[in-house]
Amino acid sequence: MEIVQMINDAQISPTVLGRIAEYFKVLSEVSRLQILCALKSGEKNVTDIIETTGLGQANVSKHLKVLSQLGMVHREPHGVTVYYHIADPSIFKICEIVCDRLATNLADQSQDIEALSIFRQHQP
Amino acid sequence: MEIVQMINDAQISPTVLGRIAEYFKVLSEVSRLQILCALKSGEKNVTDIIETTGLGQANVSKHLKVLSQLGMVHREPHGVTVYYHIADPSIFKICEIVCDRLATNLADQSQDIEALSIFRQHQP
């Protein structure tokens, strides 16, 4: 291995990499991405999220807890119903970059690429 | 649910969301992030990656296969040794965004934030 590389290969602490990995892990489940997409157009309560995504109630509740704990969505109870909204819009910037990349890779499957453009409609 | 929201809630096909989730899943393991970091300074062979990361040989080999199949790294055999390099530099742009976000969230733990800045050194 070249010396220049060894100097550049300053180790990042496993703690920090763990945080980054944790962040990506939250985004690595279809159900959670569905929930985030459902919230993209604005605040929704749990029932609306269940309806929009078609996921089970307990499942949605559990995923919302994960998203909430990681600071991706914000929880706001109003009486008996609980409203959630996106707390971290940078999520969509990240998805946009990924989609650009995937669009390049998947240049064959044209209808899928069309669908990817949804992430390019930015939050207000 | 408001009508405006329902119109905006155009469903993305599970196939597409699956692709995005798959991409994030690959980035959601500390070991794979370690490998990507090791390759950030330039091309390396498997032995170098093992040495830099401290991971086991079989483990590195398996992770490299995953990274390779998703198009994140590029495989280049030279005789008996195999060199890998980052094929998708947008990975680091994504990590940069995540780190910015984490730095904001983790404003307390100052030494960890310092370490996060490594992702801000762009590829040439």
Place this chain on the structure above:
DNA sequence: ACATCATATTACTATATGATAATATATTCA
């Protein structure tokens, strides 16, 4: 051809977690 070295694959175990049903909690209203 054989020994050696680099990488890949296989088999296996342990762990994590997604989905779901059942139950609990908490608010609202009659």
Place this chain on the structure above:
DNA sequence: TGAATATATTATCATATAGTAATATGATGT
């Protein structure tokens, strides 16, 4: 207070996968 509704939690099962040891493949040099 009690019924109805919204959300959260718990227990359970099934599946996926990270790590590792052992083995296989494949190239190089003698």
